[in-house]
């Protein structure tokens with residue numbers, strides 16, 4: 617009998633503080649009109665001073681565990697996708713494990729920037745298929761507000777903080793139908809945080825920098841390519857996608873991807889207007905939103921897509 621992973625529960629969490637485009641107008645030379653027309657973003661959530669990625673992950677995980685009917689003690693693996701970990705080490709996954717009270721199951725982080733959740737979910741699915749795991753918690757959690765240059769209007773208006781989580785259960789029917797991951801490190805320079813800890817000091821510049829136009833073009837190209845790859849692998853037609861959940865960076869990237877796939881925007885889940893770009897958290901946040909408001913139902917086909925720094929990109933075709 618084959619072993620598959622099934623998404624048994626989803627959850628998410630957004631910090632209480634909301635920062636609107638109007639609020640940003642007072643901080644940098646920008647306008648609500650510019651931000652909304654170029655990106656589709658109206659607002660983003662910002663973590664409180666003592667709130668770390670593991671705290672956002674904890675709340676999202678509790679919601680996902682509750683939805684799946686799984687207790688922390690029943691988890692056999694925890695994977696956290698984050699680019700903004702609580703500290704250099706231990707991993708945010710280990711810190712989360714302690715906060716959840718899920719003793720001794722393995723826990724580790726995955727670092728693939730805005731593709732992080734897609735990478736982590738793929739990793740979890742492969743672990744599940746090994747037959748050694750029963751319930752796996754996969755989280756995307758980010759506090760990008762900590763790595764932004766708040767004086768750089770070309771980047772600070774684009775990102776937000778948040779977390780999303782899913783619980784995978786072992787199943788004898790799929791679930792996750794296929795996953796497709798890619799990376800091309802030769803494009804590292806177009807989106808990076810080029811800093812590190814060295815000799816007790818920060819070396820380099822530990823703030824996000826991006827060539828927006830280059831990232832935009834790259835994202836539109838690879839999101840279409842990897843969607844076609846996922847469709848071909850499952851011998852599916854575009855019309856068989858019930859829901860597209862792409863990384864939420866810019867509504868224009870999302871619209872361009874939907875157009876290339878002949879999908880009406882009514883089949884695309886978008887949260888970028890309220891959450892902005894939450895990197896590894898964006899896909900599970902959008903997934904949880906559409907599961908909880910009743911749009912995504914059991915048996916439907918959902919295509920999850922990530923793209924981000926590295927460069928990394930990937931997709932999963934999921935039967936809910």
Ligand code: UT7
Pocket residue numbers: 645646647650651654655730769770771773807827828829831832835863865866869893895923924925
């Ligand atoms: O998760 C993956 C990471 N991120 C992304 O996927 C983002 C990808 N890129 C984008 O979303 C878009 O390229 C941006 C939203 C970043 C920029 O949009 P754009 O339409 O490519 O604008 P642009 O960079 O060509 O800038 C147009 C103008 C520039 O002024 P000049 O040179 O034409 O005088 C910018 O200086 O807009 C200016 N500008 C701003 N004006 C007001 C840039 N940022 C702002 C701002 N407010 N916040």
